[in-house]
Amino acid sequence: MGIAAAEWTDSAERDEGPRGRPLAAWPSGLLLAGVSAVVGCRAADTDGITPVPQALAFLPWLLVPTVLALLLAALARWRTGLVWAVLALGALAWFIEPYGRTGAPAGPxxxxxxxxxxxxxxxxxxxxxxxxxxxxxxxxxxxxxxxxxxxxxxxxxxxxxxxxxxxxxxxxxxxxxxxxxxxxxxxxxxxxxxxxxxxxxxxxxxxxxxxxxxxxxxxxxxxxxxxxxxxxxxxxxxxxxxxxxxxxxxxxxxxxxxxxxxxxxxxxxxxxxxxxxxxxxxxxxxxxxxxxxxxxxxxxxxxxxxxxxxxxxxxxxxxxxxxxxxxxxxxxxxxxx
Incomplete structure (x- = not known):
């Protein structure tokens, strides 16, 4: 039991960053920060500064890095990241809905x-x-x-x-x-x-x-x-x-x-x-x-x-x-x- 515990501890330490956070949490956080900057500008009705205007053109495709961030947060067992990723996915789903009406005019x-x-x-x-x-x-x-x-x-x-x-x-x-x-x-x-x-x-x-x-x-x-x-x-x-x-x-x-x-x-x-x-x-x-x-x-x-x-x-x-x-x-x- 002592040897097994030592092996598990060494493995956990190898998978953690300098402050004890699992390494998978860091790329997850970086991805979510980038996505949040773009979604935040969309919510604030502004185009922001480079690279936000360029990224806004591809807003629906930000689902890909957001899902990846969610998986990495789950791998790291990072609860804050999981909640953050779910909120980002919800915001993207909201804004992906096409903008404007679909009905026809009433006149002949x-x-x-x-x-x-x-x-x-x-x-x-x-x-x-x-x-x-x-x-x-x-x-x-x-x-x-x-x-x-x-x-x-x-x-x-x-x-x-x-x-x-x-x-x-x-x-x-x-x-x-x-x-x-x-x-x-x-x-x-x-x-x-x-x-x-x-x-x-x-x-x-x-x-x-x-x-x-x-x-x-x-x-x-x-x-x-x-x-x-x-x-x-x-x-x-x-x-x-x-x-x-x-x-x-x-x-x-x-x-x-x-x-x-x-x-x-x-x-x-x-x-x-x-x-x-x-x-x-x-x-x-x-x-x-x-x-x-x-x-x-x-x-x-x-x-x-x-x-x-x-x-x-x-x-x-x-x-x-x-x-x-x-x-x-x-x-x-x-x-x-």
């Missing part, structure tokens, strides 16, 4: 339209976008990072053939260019100023005026967080100025529903079309992992609409040449009661 339907948005990554996916447009037959197309060559190609394929006779564009190279293609007549409207092109327009949709704005703010790079917040704030200001006019705001927002700056856009009265169609957590970026099981990624490409719209379908398309999946949403415009 007056027009249907299909919207497609695609970031073609410096124009590289233009060749893949052209057949996707032909196949999906959208009424409105929002194309981000559409450089001069991309715009020329889309003009040749669709504008000059009469398929999309109307356009609103910001020319540019690399990520600076963007374009809206429309089957409906467009009137010129001031777009939102940003580091990358964000054209705007007003469409006449079967006798109804619809405001259009392409979204493509700066991504939340560590050195560009201020620009990212400012440009999302400019999109919020545009959305808030709608004065009851039906609105479609679509594109690559470089933000998910877990970013406070994006939720402030929704809080102006807009709704996420993918959410309305039951696809509120489907990832759109990065395409390499978002398009294959287990569909790792974040939904940062959105079609936002005013309360006049309902959505019947949302489909995410993987296009070769870009790190974003294209998003197609079928909308119905309703008469306000």
């Amino acid at each position: 339907a007056v027009a249907g339209l299909r919207v497609l948005t695609s970031n073609v990554e410096f124009g590289r996916a233009t060749d893949a976008l052209v057949p996707a447009i032909r196949r999906e037959r959208p009424d409105l197309v929002f194309v981000e990072e559409c450089d001069d060559g991309c715009q020329d190609r889309l003009d040749a394929e669709f504008r000059e053939t009469g398929a999309f006779p109307y356009r609103a564009a910001v020319p540019g190279t690399g990520s600076g260019g963007s374009v809206i293609l429309s089957r409906f007549p467009l009137r010129r409207a001031a777009g939102v100023d940003g580091s990358m092109g964000m054209p705007g327009a007003v469409a006449g949709v079967r006798g109804h005026t619809v405001r259009l704005q392409l979204a493509h703010p700066m991504p939340p790079l560590p050195e560009q967080l201020g620009v990212w917040r400012r440009e999302l704030g400019a999109l919020r200001a545009w959305a808030a100025a709608g004065d009851g006019t039906p609105t479609v705001l679509a594109g690559d927002f470089n933000a998910s529903q877990d970013h406070a700056a994006f939720r402030r856009i929704l809080d102006t009265g807009l709704y996420d079309g993918a959410r309305l169609a039951g696809a509120g957590r489907t990832p759109s970026w990065p395409a390499r992992t978002a398009g294959t099981a287990p569909h790792f990624g974040a939904q940062i490409d959105h079609v936002l609409v005013s309360p006049d719209f309902s959505a019947r379908r949302a489909a995410f398309l993987t296009l070769p040449g870009t790190d974003h999946r294209a998003l197609v949403v079928d909308l119905t415009l309703h008469q306000r009661e």
Whole structure:
């Protein structure tokens, strides 16, 4: 008995840290501290500082380190860690619920339209976008990072053939260019100023005026967080100025529903079309992992609409040449009661 007790004591000492805590508790605590910082910012309705904004985009995936922390706490028999991990899991489950309503407007339907948005990554996916447009037959197309060559190609394929006779564009190279293609007549409207092109327009949709704005703010790079917040704030200001006019705001927002700056856009009265169609957590970026099981990624490409719209379908398309999946949403415009 004496030898066995000595062997057990030596083994326990080898498994403990410098203050007597089992070694498994230390990585558990570190994981929970990181997760708690991100969840705390989500609960406080703030995006915080790097690396919190970047981590918020992948909030549902924080379940993985949290479960690992729970297992490590159980292995260490660390009761505080167990309680901490359970609370973190509960908070994540609460915030993972998609943000916004799902119901349809009460008024009668007056027009249907299909919207497609695609970031073609410096124009590289233009060749893949052209057949996707032909196949999906959208009424409105929002194309981000559409450089001069991309715009020329889309003009040749669709504008000059009469398929999309109307356009609103910001020319540019690399990520600076963007374009809206429309089957409906467009009137010129001031777009939102940003580091990358964000054209705007007003469409006449079967006798109804619809405001259009392409979204493509700066991504939340560590050195560009201020620009990212400012440009999302400019999109919020545009959305808030709608004065009851039906609105479609679509594109690559470089933000998910877990970013406070994006939720402030929704809080102006807009709704996420993918959410309305039951696809509120489907990832759109990065395409390499978002398009294959287990569909790792974040939904940062959105079609936002005013309360006049309902959505019947949302489909995410993987296009070769870009790190974003294209998003197609079928909308119905309703008469306000």
